[in-house]
Structures are given as C-alpha cells and as structure tokens.
Amino acid sequence: MANIRPLIICEYCDSVYDTAPLTKNQKAHCVCCGAVIQRYTSVTVQQRLALCVTAGVLLVFANCYPVMSISLQGLQNSATLWDSIVALSDGPITLMALVAGISIIFAPVIQVLLLIWVLVFALANRRSPAFSLCMRWLESLRPWSMLEVCLLGAMVAVFKLAGLLDVVPGIGLAALAVLSILMIKVAGRDVRSLWDLL
Amino acid sequence: MKTPPQAAQLGLCLCHSCGRASARDSCLHQCDRCGAALHPLKPDSLPRTWAFLLAALILYVPANLLPVMNTSMLGSGEDSTIITGVLEFWEAGAWDIASIIFIASIGVPAIKFGALTLLLVTCQRGSTWACRERSKLFRFVELVGYWSMLDVLVVALVASLVKFQALGNIEPRAGILFFGMVVVFTMLAAMSFDPRLIWQTSVRRDLKDE
Numbered sequence: 001m002a003n004i005r006p007l008i009i010c011e012y013c014d015s016v017y018d019t020a021p022l023t024k025n026q027k028a029h030c031v032c033c034g035a036v037i038q039r040y041t042s043v044t045v046q047q048r049l050a051l052c053v054t055a056g057v058l059l060v061f062a063n064c065y066p067v068m069s070i071s072l073q074g075l076q077n078s079a080t081l082w083d084s085i086v087a088l089s090d091g092p093i094t095l096m097a098l099v100a101g102i103s104i105i106f107a108p109v110i111q112v113l114l115l116i117w118v119l120v121f122a123l124a125n126r127r128s129p130a131f132s133l134c135m136r137w138l139e140s141l142r143p144w145s146m147l148e149v150c151l152l153g154a155m156v157a158v159f160k161l162a163g164l165l166d167v168v169p170g171i172g173l174a175a176l177a178v179l180s181i182l183m184i185k186v187a188g189r190d191v192r193s194l195w196d197l198l
Numbered sequence: 199m200k201t202p203p204q205a206a207q208l209g210l211c212l213c214h215s216c217g218r219a220s221a222r223d224s225c226l227h228q229c230d231r232c233g234a235a236l237h238p239l240k241p242d243s244l245p246r247t248w249a250f251l252l253a254a255l256i257l258y259v260p261a262n263l264l265p266v267m268n269t270s271m272l273g274s275g276e277d278s279t280i281i282t283g284v285l286e287f288w289e290a291g292a293w294d295i296a297s298i299i300f301i302a303s304i305g306v307p308a309i310k311f312g313a314l315t316l317l318l319v320t321c322q323r324g325s326t327w328a329c330r331e332r333s334k335l336f337r338f339v340e341l342v343g344y345w346s347m348l349d350v351l352v353v354a355l356v357a358s359l360v361k362f363q364a365l366g367n368i369e370p371r372a373g374i375l376f377f378g379m380v381v382v383f384t385m386l387a388a389m390s391f392d393p394r395l396i397w398q399t400s401v402r403r404d405l406k407d408e
Contacts, residue, residue, distance in 0.1 A: 007219040009212040012333050013397040015202040016210060016219070032202060033333035033397070070359050072366055079358040084351070087358035093375040099382060100354055103347060132216075132232040139215045143385065146344050146351075152298070153351030159295050160287075160356060164271070164366070195216050195231060 006196065008037050041190045045197070049119040051186045056112050058182065061175035063105065067154050068173060072165040080172060081105055081150070107145035108179075111187050114138055118194065127198045138191055145187070148180040211236055240392040244318060250387035251314050257380045258307060264373035267353050271366045279373060280304065280349060302348040303377070310384045313339045314391065321395040329396050336393045343388055346381040350374055 008017045010030040017037060020028055028038040043051070066078035079087075081104055089097035114134045121128035128134065154173055161167045205212060209222040215234035222238065229236050240246075265277035278286070280303050287296035313335050320332065353374050360368040 007210065008217075009205045009210060009219050011212060011214065011217075012337070012393040013329075014205040014212070014394045016205050016208055017202055030202075033330055033393075035333065035337065067355065068359065072360075072362055075362050075365065077359055077361060079355060083358040084354040088350075088354045088370055088374070091370070092372060093370055096350060096370075096375050096378045099378050100347075100350055103344075104351065136215050136232055136234055143344065143389070146347050149345055149347045150351050152302075152345075153348050154355060156295060156298065156348065156352050157355040157359075159292065160352065161359065163290060165360075192217050195218070 010035055010037050039190060041193045043185070043190075045119055045122045045194075048186055049116065049123060051182060052112055052115045052119060055179060055182045055186060056116065058175045058179040059109060059112060062172050062179055065171035065175065067176065068158060068170050069168045070161055070165050071168075078170060081176075103144055103146040104150045107141045108147055108183060111138060111141050111145055111183070115186060115191070122194060122198060125198065131198070135191070135194065138187070142187060142189075145183065147176065147183055151176050151180045206238065211238055214240075239394060240390060243390060243392040243395060244322060246390040247314065247318055247387050250383045250390060251311065251318070254307075254380045254383035254387060255311060257376045257383065258311075261373055261376035261380050262304075264376060265371040266349065266373035266377060267357060268369045268371055269360075269366075270368075273364065277371060280377065283349075299349065299352075302345050306342050306346045307380055307384060310339055310343065310388070314384075314387055317391065317396070321398075332396050333393060336388075336391065336396070339388050343385050344381070346384070347378070350378045350381070 006019050008019055008028075009015070010017070010033060012035040013030060013033040015030055015032045017028070017030070020038065022028065022038060022040040024040055024042060026040050027036050029035065030037050063081055066080050067084070069076060069078035071077075085097050085101045085105065088094075088100055114137055118128050118131065118134050118138075121131075151173075154169075154176060158167050158169060158173075205219070206222075210219045211222045212218075213220060213229035213232060213234055213236055216229060216232040218229055218231045220229055220231075220236060227236060228234065262280060265279050266283070268275055268277050270276070280299075284296050284300045284303075287293075287299065317332060317336060320327065353370050357368045357370045360366055
C-alpha cells in the first residue's frame with residue numbers, strides 16, 4: 001500500500017512529495033506550480049486550545065457589546081453584530097441576512113466551539129467523539145468565516161457615518177479587531193496537523 | 199530540477215478535506231481517514247464553474263444598477279448605488295476609503311470574472327501556456343474572493359445604526375441582495391474549479407513523449 005509513509009500531494013497540480021522535516025519559519029513549495037505544500041506548525045495543542053478559549057471569550061464580547069454608537073442631535077443609538085444582521089432581514093432581502101449571519105456570527109462561533117471540543121480531547125492524546133465530522137466541518141466552514149472583512153466593514157462604516165453625525169467605536173469593535181487576527185492563527189489550514197498527531 | 203511524479207501516475211488520490219494521500223482504487227468511495235468523498239478531480243468542475251460564473255455575471259448587472267441603500271435625512275430621501283457611494287467618498291476628499299470600497303466591491307468581482315474566464319477557456323482548450331502563472335492566478339482568486347462582502351456588511355451596520363425615523367433613517371435596498379449573491383456565486387465558482395485541470399494536458403503530453 002502507498003499509505004505506509006505520509007506523502008504530500010499538491011492540491012493545485014497533483015505532484016507527489018515526501019514529507020520533509022521543517023524547522024521554524026520554514027515552508028515547502030511545490031516545484032511544479034509554486035504552491036505552499038507544507039508549513040512548520042509552531043503552535044502546540046495546548047497553545048492552540050488557550051488561544052481558542054481566548055477567541056471564545058472575545059466572541060462573547062464582540063457579540064454582546066455594541067460595535068459602535070452614534071448620536072444625532074441628542075438622540076443616541078448603538079448596534080451589535082446581531083442588530084446589523086436584523087437590519088438586513090426585513091423586506092425582500094432576507095436571504096442576505098442569512099448569508100451575513102453565517103459569515104460573521106454562526107461560522108466563527110461554530111469554528112471556535114468545534115476547535116475547543118476537538119482540542120480538549122487532543123490534550124489527552126485522544127480523538128474526540130465525532131472527530132472526523134468536526135474536522136470536516138472546520139474545513140468547510142473556513143472560507144465562509146469573514147470576521148476580518150467585517151472588521152474592515154465596521155471601520156469603513158465609522159468613516160461613512162463620521163461625516164453625518166458623531167460616531168463612537170465600541171468595545172465590540174476592539175474585540176472584533178483582536179478576534180479576526182486570532183482566528184487566522186487558530187482556525188487556519190494547519191488545523192489539519194491534528195490528523196497526524198492523533 | 200527533477201519534476202516530481204504525478205499522483206495519477208502513482209495511483210494516488212488526494213483527500214481535499216484532510217490532505218491524506220489515498221490509493222486510487224478507493225477513489226470512488228471515501229477517504230479512509232476522515233470519511234470525506236474522494237474524487238481524482240472535482241466532479242463536473244468545468245460545467246459547474248461556468249454555471250456559477252454566468253449566474254454571478256448576470257446578477258452583477260442589477261447589483262450595480264439598483265440602489266444598495268436609501269438615506270433619508272430630515273425628510274429628503276436619496277437612493278445610492280455602490281458606485282455613487284464610492285464617488286461620494288471621493289468627492290469628499292476621502293480617496294483612501296473610496297479606493298478601498300472601489301477595489302473590494304467593483305475591482306475584486308471584475309478580477310474574479312476575468313481570471314476565472316481565462317482559466318476556464320485555457321483549460322477547455324487544453325492549453326499548456328503559462329501553467330505556473332495560471333496556477334498562481336487561481337490562488338490569488340481564492341485569496342481575494344470573500345473581501346467583496348465588505349459592502350454588504352457596511353450597509354448592514356450603517357442601516358442598523360441610523361434609525362431615527364423622520365430625523366434620519368438608512369435602509370438597505372434590493373441591490374445589496376444581488377450584490378451579495380454575486381459574491382456567494384463567485385466564491386462557489388472558485389471552489390468548484392479544479393486547479394489540477396491547468397496541469398492535466400501538459401502531463402498527458404509528457405507521458406506521450408516518454
């Protein structure tokens with residue numbers, strides 16, 4: 001069988017390679033198409049779990065506190081991420097509320113929950129129940145999780161409104177900023193390394 | 199440098215979910231490690247990508263022509279489309295924000311249409327031209343894909359904030375639905391395109407030469 005030693009197949013051109021031992025900050029490129037085929041994973045299971053718990057706490061902050069507040073002639077209003085999705089849900093454009101909801105709330109929340117579940121068991125060197133299902137979901141959710149886009153969107157919204165009225169960025173925005181960086185670190189492609197560890 | 203062997207030549211098949219190299223005889227079934235469906239190539243890659251791309255292209259027209267939001271301040275309402283939103287920022291002197299919105303909302307979808315059409319046409323004609331560069335182009339399309347959601351999220355946030363009835367009110371309009379659908383369909387198009395098709399013909403030619 002060909003499965004005895006781990007081989008890498010480049011997903012962009014189907015070239016086959018042996019795994020190479022990598023040191024810190026090294027990555028391997030495919031000689032054929034130039035894609036990155038192997039990267040040194042510097043985060044241990046413990047570190048990743050710690051970062052995921054942090055991300056979980058930040059998710060609560062980002063969702064419970066307003067992203068920003070505005071005031072106009074004495075009237076005040078503030079909006080959380082959920083409020084912004086509700087704003088899309090009335091009228092004929094309800095479908096967009098679903099897409100936005102998945103990309104800025106549901107996908108990141110499910111990602112973090114799945115990661116914590118999988119990593120708690122990985123800490124004990126065990127595969128969690130439904131391990132492969134969780135890992136496949138993590139893989140399919142990744143492209144739909146758009147927190148960094150949401151962060152840029154919130155900043156553009158601040159500038160857009162600043163001309164009309166007074167805008168104050170809220171705790172939610174700060175949480176969003178840290179969270180979007182954290183998600184890139186913990187929920188990236190290198191989650192796959194768990195397959196080899198366990 | 200020696201060219202590496204192809205998975206097809208070695209009778210191997212890549213699992214797209216966990217990255218495992220499986221023997222090809224199990225290819226029509228499931229990955230023995232993670233249970234995801236295995237395919238030597240993504241199923242119906244070219245027709246599916248064409249379908250998603252054309253759907254996105256059709257929706258791109260109303261997305262740009264219809265208003266994405268309505269701003270009413272002190273009784274006077276005004277519809278704005280994506281391009282008028284960019285122009286407003288530009289005229290107000292905020293060229294940096296104007297260019298961010300322009301690149302994310304108009305540039306990125308346009309680049310995706312151009313790049314995916316180029317990739318589809320060259321793959322269908324079995325071209326061996328600039329394989330490495332086309333491969334890079336595809337990775338770029340994958341990378342920038344979801345940034346076009348920017349405008350949808352901006353409109354959502356702004357509309358949820360400015361709710362002061364007669365004094366000032368911002369509401370989303372139908373354009374944003376079409377625009378969001380364009381983003382979703384172009385993302386699906388990029389996902390259903392199989393970048394290995396870029397290399398397939400050159401490999402076949404090599405085999406013939408040997």
